[in-house]
């Protein structure tokens with residue numbers, strides 16, 4: 001009876017008096033305590049009532065015609081935080097139907113303007129540096145985790161140079177070396193993990209994919225020496241770093257709470273491991289290595305300024321963490337989708353047999369050009385399950401929205417949600433259906449971008465200082481973002497995901513435990529969305545399994 005408790009002079013409360021008398025002091029004392037409580041209760045209720053009334057009146061009486069419509073909400077500060085947080089894609093869809101492509105909602109007291117669709121993505125992601133700013137939003141979360149002077153703890157021009165350095169190690173030549181490394185890691189993981197022992201079994205797949213992702217990424221990107229440390233203490237330290245990314249830290253990043261203390265200790269310890277390695281490598285007088293750390297150690301900022309050791313260390317942390325959540329969640333979704341569509345898993349197996357040979361030889365980077373369905377699996381999974389559902393920017397100068405009367409003021413935050421156009425029927429027929437074959441040109445479900453070939457080559461390209469990137473201005477499909485903050489890990493992620501996929505497909509058949517075609521829901525509680533857990537699937541070894 002929550003309502004009754006706000007109004008204590010009701011029979012319900014008095015009927016409880018007998019109980020109070022038994023456990024408490026004299027009745028008169030309890031009455032006076034009760035009086036104080038009820039006065040506080042009445043005061044709080046009245047305050048809330050007035051606040052809600054003013055908030056509602058304001059929304060009806062003081063509409064600003066040159067600002068996007070505001071999503072109706074009862075409570076000030078809280079605004080739409082809860083409905084947004086529970087299911088952001090549904091929130092975007094429902095409010096887009098009510099208010100159009102551009103609308104504002106209150107997120108933890110902040111006016112947050114969403115602009116969806118290709119025009120919205122372009123407006124926000126390709127916004128000019130004087131108009132929009134990412135670091136102001138993200139730095140509170142990322143700087144304590146990555147460390148100082150990198151990514152969002154430096155001017156954007158410096159980040160552009162850092163992205164250029166990081167990209168040097170993400171070349172075709174490097175990918176050729178990574179495919180066998182990743183294959184071996186996956187194979188050895190599947191051989192030694194108890195959950196995959198025997199002929200068949202049931203496994204909660206997301207934790208396994210998280211481990212496979214960190215082992216493959218750390219080995220490929222950071223070398224064997226660092227990879228081996230993940231079997232010891234590094235995995236725990238990265239886990240503690242990870243906890244720094246909880247959304248609550250947007251507000252409490254500074255607080256001396258246990259998880260923040262562990263985050264700070266982990267940051268110092270991991271950075272020291274990298275810095276010690278750098279010193280040893282310099283002392284050895286090593287030459288000609290090709291790994292990322294080596295490239296970063298030997299890069300120079302404009303004006304021939306070498307990259308300080310602590311920045312190299314912090315970039316190493318940033319690179320590993322940037323990829324971990326997104327690749328781990330994507331690989332879990334791939335496995336869950338395959339379990340819901342065993343027919344597609346067979347198509348993948350047949351694609352490998354047909355194009356690589358019945359003996360399924362060790363994978364090479366070149367093989368992926370012959371496995372278009374494997375690439376389509378990654379594409380289609382990212383279309384429905386892009387791990388980053390909201391991309392935010394601070395507004396630095398009032399921004400007129402072309403073709404409308406709106407001007408976004410500087411006290412708003414902008415939010416791009418490329419997932420909305422990726423699931424929009426006008427671009428993707430039967431948008432909610434996971435159908436990797438739709439990426440084939442002749443498929444009746446082919447997206448308009450495939451059919452009308454508004455493809456990457458026609459797309460406008462731009463160089464922000466780390467190589468040419470597509471502006472993606474017309475594309476409804478941008479799981480890797482666009483503009484100056486666009487992902488540099490796309491090719492690595494795609495090599496990593498396709499290799500993991502190919503190895504699993506050649507060894508296992510998956511299906512849902514109940515044999516259905518259902519797929520588990522999405523967990524939006526952390527910054528990156530991922531499957532709800534536990535997410536169990538049934539696996540069975542193939543005949544001729546190579547493990």
Ligand code: HEM
Pocket residue numbers: 134159163319320322323324326327330382386387388391392479480481482484485486487488489490492493
């Ligand atoms: C940026 C998605 C994997 C490194 C981004 C952005 C998106 C994204 C949407 C833009 C963020 C923004 O505009 O605020 C993904 C997805 C991945 C993935 C879906 C995998 C499926 C990786 C990997 C790496 C990586 C493996 C590293 C090897 C980065 C970096 C940025 C970035 C350095 C730039 C941040 C900036 O400039 O502000 N990613 N990413 N990502 N990603 Fe990825």
